[in-house]
Amino acid sequence: MAEIKVQDLHKEFGVGENRVVALENVNMSVQGHVFVSIVGPSGCGKSTLLNILSGIETPSSGTVTITQDNRDADPGYVFQAARLLPWRTVMDNLLFVQKDKSEASKERCQRYLEMVQLGDKGDRYPGELSGGMQQRVGIARAFSIEPDVLFMDEPFSHLDAITARSLRRELHAMWRHTKKTVLFVTHDVGEAVELSNRILVFAKGGQLKDDLQVDLPFPRDPADDAVAVAKAQVLRKFEELDLVAS
């Protein structure tokens, strides 16, 4: 079972007058097959948190441990932009992040491409695909290394509403099927309520303000009354926490 533990995490950028606190004393822990959303306004440090968890940035102080059955866990990452290598084909983009180029790796990559309905696009270059397809490749790439935990940084914010909705549905099916631990950053409360068991609310200045449970069965339909009510409750919570400027 995967476990993410964050203790007294502090991150700041710059020095002197330019000093900006991105994360302030964050403590959290996430375990097992859960879909956790991190929401908050821009500048609340949610992307920074993900960058620290995935090792792209280092914390100013505090500790982060990501384990899978007492060993270091393998993370996968889906970015806001697909971040594909434009000079390599779709298949080669997936192979680029594999540990080896064995037949097993290739088969696995092909399987995940098929899961995002791009099984026949392996020899295309990213520039030949639409934005939605590129993001699908990004998702397939993250799943293809069969990570223990998956970090996602607003992966659908680039896409039009209809493409985003169908990708959300696909992603969620893959999550239920593969039983990964997912940490999903978004600024979209509706998206968070639709997808997650748990919502961590961050405020500007990088403080973790609240930890909400969403106990509704999956898959959830965003047009469903119960989901709409849950979204309204979360938004009301934002008002209580004074996150929304009047």
Added chain:
Amino acid sequence: MTTTVSTAPVRKSKLRRSLTSPTTARILFPFVVIGVWYLIYYTIDSRIFPTPQQVLQFMWEEVTLTSGVRYSSVASNLYEQFAVSLLRLSVGFIVAMVVGTVLGLAMGLSKSVDAFFHDWVMAILAMPALVWALFLSIAFGFGNMAPILTVILAGIPFVIINVREGVRNTPKELIDMAKSFEVPQNKITRHVLLPSLMPFFFAAIRYAYSIGWKGLVIAEVFGSQVGMGWTIKFWYDAHRAHGVIGYALFFILFALALEKLVFDPLARRAFKWRPQLDAFQLAEGDFGAVRQEGFLLEEDEIDQELEVTGMEGRSHDG
């Protein structure tokens, strides 16, 4: 209230469309040039200015080595002169590419190295090739040294600047991606850094080559007794305009052939991941580089947008 919008398109006739198409425009160009040429020929003193036929005839005689019959004073032929110039250009070009790439990489990677060389690169860039040619032929005499050094000095600043910009524009987003997937550094260098440098490297090749040619001709006019530049000067001294124009055209033909037969296929191979690339971009050395692919700056732009629209601004269903 209803609004009626006229939907009848402005139809161009097929003939008119094909007459104004880019292909027609491209084919039309040489004819316009020849027309203007004749216009000048009939306006000014035609004892000095040659007709296109005269130039073509001259070029043909040079190619077939039959001009000696009429101009027995010309000691050597087109091929010998061309070989001398091409050798000088090649040596200078290769040195400029190698040294320029090394310096460009160092300047892109280290701020101190950049600070050390920056003003010198700008100074060399600002120096006219003519001054190099004059100075170097005084310093080294009428051998190969002055023309070769002129090619190097004319071309090297463009190589340095292009490679340095390439290093500065490395796609940090892609490198971060590779690191988050724990891809080893040597694989990142080979598959992320080097390919991202390619557009800049190709631009450097084109600049070093074309600017090098120009520097070489000037150097040979002033500081040599062989080569294409010297031959142009020979016809200038002989007061034969068709000789000057003819040799300039040899240059242009060679440059075009190299472009079409070497640079274009190379670029097409290196950039086949950009299928939308057209011939004009190739000719300009403009490969759109990495920015259009949407991974440089993109997230900054999005962050800015979010600042304005706020949390619910991009909600999918609200």
